Amino acid sequence: ATAGQVIKCKAAVCWGPKQPLTIEEIEVAPPKRHEVRVKIVATGICRSDDHVLSGALSLKFPVILGHEAAGVVESVGEGVTKFKPGDKVIPLFVPQCRECRCCKNPESNLCYKNDIGKYEGVLLDKTSRFTCKGKPICNFISTSTFTEYTVMDEIAVAKIHDDAPLEKVCLIGCGFSTGYGSAVNIGKVKPGSTCAVFGLGGVGLSVVIGCKVAGASRIIGIDLNSDKFAKAMECGATECINPKDHNIPIHEVLAKMTDDGVDYAFEVIGNTSVMTSALQSSHFGCGKTVIVGLAPSTAVMSFDPLLILTGRILTGAVFGGWKSKDDVPKLVCDYLDKKFDLDPLITHYMPFEKINEGFELLRNGKSIRTILTF
Ligand code: PAD
Ligand code: ZN
Secondary structure, rough: OOOOOOOOEEEEEEEEOOOOOEEEEEEOOOOOHHHHHHHHEEEEHHHHHHHHOOOOOOOOOOOOOOEHHHEEEEEEEOOOOOOOOEEEEEEOOOOOOOOOOHOOOOOOOOOOOOOOOOOOOOOOOOOOOEEEEEEEEEOOOOOOOOOOEEEEEEHHEOOOOOOOHHHHHHHHHHHHHHHHHHHHHHOOOOOOOOOEEEOOOOOOOOHHHHHHOOOEEEEEEOOOHHHHHHHHHOOOOOEOOOOOOOOOOHHHHHHHHHOOOOOOOEEEOOOHHHHHHHHHEOOOOHHHEEEEEOOOOOOOOOOHHHHOOOOOOEEEEHHOOOOOHHHHHHHHHHHHOOOOOOOHHEEEEEEHHHHHHHHHHHHHHOEEEEEEEE
């Protein structure tokens, strides 16, 4: 009944950094050619959204944030053959066009048509489908899910299994897959190895889960907030340490604990000095460090190049290296087959209108993932 028409609905609009989101009535235009309009059913709050609110990431305003979600197709634009109204879907903040140089490279999961780092705030046709109070509202990293309805390019949407519980698998849209894939695809953690995970939020705990599935024998969690440790142990950490409890640098603490350094170190905070600590914590000759955290737009990392010269490997990835359109449906099936659990990551459910409270819980270190439902 709504196909082809402008939909008026509620959205959380971000008018600028350092101010609360406001719930507004917005207009969502119908999908154009090769676009899909989706009714969002559940969306998680990720630290990357908060990086925009804190001002750490600079992009264009006003914008509708949110990128970790699941929903149902409402209508499709011209030329769309792989989706129909009613299909369950997950938005893809890293699209997969299958045609660009990165998509054609089996080793990469980036896509030239992504908006991360560019932050143009538009769909592929260079406009967004949102307006509010007569003003255009920008799109966020190909997705924008803090709204009842959103429009995405079809390359930025994955169709998932009909049985998937949307209020859980929304986490496969970002936090879970990013962390888990960083361990299994990017770190390629080996059985019997020692891992250090810096930052035990939703993404860091998912790294822990990945390290455990990969057979690591020691998984050391590191966080400034010791309240995160119980959950980390539940997810598979074998020990947890708080840098505040030590008067020597954390890499020296780890060196003592691990016979000179870990096999794999993961930075899951977005702090460049912790990235250097992670690199310093990895063993010379063979240690691998994976950057997962998103640093502020102006941040620069510095370290002694001898750390790399002596054989350490430093790498990183967005979305855990998964080729999004190919792999998200498989991850959903793996979840349905009980190959991993998402429940330990979910600490709160809230109605969408309470979105600012959800962000407060994240900032105060009280939540892992809050899932907003519509
Ligand atoms: P979160 O805020 O839930 O978790 C971060 C954790 O780090 C918290 O538990 C903090 O207490 C802890 N912490 C903060 N500073 C320090 C410090 N100096 N030393 C030790 N611990 C510290 O965030 P999240 O898990 O949602 O996201 C983590 C990062 O990953 C964040 O930067 C986010 O933007 C990024 C991210 N990257 C991708 C990607 O594709 N690469 C995807 C999703 C999120
Ligand atoms: Zn995210």
